[in-house]
Amino acid sequence: MGGSTTTRAILPQCRRAHPRYLVSTVFQLFAPSSPPSSTSPVTGPTLPILHTVSHRPPSNASFAHNVALTRHLLGNALSERLGLPQVSLYTYLRMRAALLVQAAFPWFGQLYPRAGWAAKRRALLREGIPRSLRWQLGMRRVSFRPRTEAAHGAKTSEGETHGEVADEGAELAPGVKEAECVSPDPARAKVLVRAWREVLVEMFTLSLAPFSPSWVIEINAQPLLGSFALGVVTELLVYLSRNLRMPFDKQLEYGIRAAGKGWPELLTYMKKLSKEDLVKVNKRMYEMRIEELPESIRPSSSQSYMKAMETPAIDVIPEIMVESIALEPLPPIMRWGYAIKASELMDIAVESGYDGPTFRDSGGSIGGRLAALACIPDTIDDDIDLSLVHCEGDLTLLICICTNRDLRKGARRISKKLKEFLKRTEDPKWYINEGV
Structure with missing residues (x-):
């Protein structure tokens, strides 16, 4: 108006409306020919979709779990409208416990000052989830299959129709079959599993630190407060949790080995070590981390x-x-x-x-x-x-x-x-x- 242009920001409620557009489009495609009444449940694709995604990686959640989660997110009124069945109290509690476990990671990341932990967790999930999907579903189920332009009833240059090709549809594009092959990489998988265990160990160690004995916070009779002390103790527990079944001298000799006997045994074992031994373990752990480096940058x-x-x-x-x-x-x-x-x-x-x-x-x-x-x-x-x-x-x-x-x-x-x-x-x- 009058040659001036007014730029207005998009309302937040409009930005949040795009998921509803997709949902309404799906219901329009799968809706019955006769409109239902306002009280009867909608015969839509909700239950078939929940059944389809059940027992699928990476979560492998059951159908009952997916129904409970959907009812929790949508509320009772909309769930009844969609015809979602009621779930047992046991299924509901398991679903809420699963949500609590998933929320624990971002909560811990917000409170924990070491940014490397959150970055390591994101990197592992970014690589681990696609690997899990490809391994359990195959490349065909997780990627598109490009085809040539041959269509149903396509004719050759001589004008003849190949019925066999017409029945099968277009041919696969070159290299698609090779791309659909899942090549196992057990060495990399072991690295990812070991790194993920380290992420979990660090998280649970810091969560249990306030309940640990006083020796955890006091090293060499000097209190070490804050995240710095907890970081040192965390790395020490990560080291020892891999070696609980080995004598202390063997730990120093062979270094990091996977063992794992649980947190009560870990704390019991740690309390048996003297402060001098704790210092030795911390020093030896650092030596093992740098022993693979070339001498020029060690x-x-x-x-x-x-x-x-x-x-x-x-x-x-x-x-x-x-x-x-x-x-x-x-x-x-x-x-x-x-x-x-x-x-x-x-x-x-x-x-x-x-x-x-x-x-x-x-x-x-x-x-x-x-x-x-x-x-x-x-x-x-x-x-x-x-x-x-x-x-x-x-x-x-x-x-x-x-x-x-x-x-x-x-x-x-x-x-x-x-x-x-x-x-x-x-x-x-x-x-x-x-x-x-």
């Missing part, structure tokens, strides 16, 4: 920048390089990717249409590198970075996918596409960042 009094520059490329970095815990030094920045020569970058730039100077003898040109950096993301459909890293005393160009300080989502998928683009046979490696 924390020590003789550590130096020049020594760190001698670090070779590393296939797999230990957990301490990704996330440090209480009393541990911050790990250096490491980059994960493919080392590349300047001449290779120039070749990529020229193939992508770059016609500027290349200066191959002097290590390439800025324009050529920018052209290569523009070509690679367009080809693999993902962002990458070009960095300088140290490798055995030399500075090396690296096509970087992620760093140990920022483990990028989808890094494995990006590495596969980058590996194919660069025609490499080996996997990406970790390199020390320039300047460490």
Whole structure:
């Protein structure tokens, strides 16, 4: 009006209305021809949908559990309107207990000051739930099946109709059957299970800390208050919970082993250890976390920048390089990717249409590198970075996918596409960042 435009914010109730649109559309499609009365239950797809999703991963909830959960979320009036049956008190209590367990994780994450715990839990769920779905349902049930354009009754170039193809529908697109194959990865599954146990141990340990004996809070006769003390005790309990069935000297000798006998036995065992033994365990745990590191970047009094520059490329970095815990030094920045020569970058730039100077003898040109950096993301459909890293005393160009300080989502998928683009046979490696 009058040439002025007024921009108004979308009302919150309008933003929350889009789920109701989907529900009303489903009822419109599945509704009976004659409209029901205002008192009779609606014969809709509610019960068939709840039955379909029952006993499915990742929760494998029963049909009764799904009905109880739906009644709890919708309320009695709407549930009766939809024809949802009543559930037993036992089923209702189990459903509420399951909701309480699920809510415990975000509640704990809000109260616990260590952000690494919540990030680790989210990363495990982000990878673990899709793996569980694919393994239990198969790729066909969790992804679309692209087909060719052959349709029912399609004719060939000679005008003949292939009835067999018409009965089956369109053919599967090339590579679909291979993509639907689920390749088991037991080694990675063990890593995820072990990491998830550590998340649970840390959560329950801190939850039980207020009820633990006084020795848990007092180490070396000095009270350690707050999250710092609890973090130290947590890491100690994580270590000991894996080794309860081994004598103390064997724990120090063999390190981390899975055992697990429950929390009462854990507290009983911990109370038998002297304060000197607790200090030894904490020290030995730290030594085991760094013993897999190359000597050039292992924390020590003789550590130096020049020594760190001698670090070779590393296939797999230990957990301490990704996330440090209480009393541990911050790990250096490491980059994960493919080392590349300047001449290779120039070749990529020229193939992508770059016609500027290349200066191959002097290590390439800025324009050529920018052209290569523009070509690679367009080809693999993902962002990458070009960095300088140290490798055995030399500075090396690296096509970087992620760093140990920022483990990028989808890094494995990006590495596969980058590996194919660069025609490499080996996997990406970790390199020390320039300047460490």
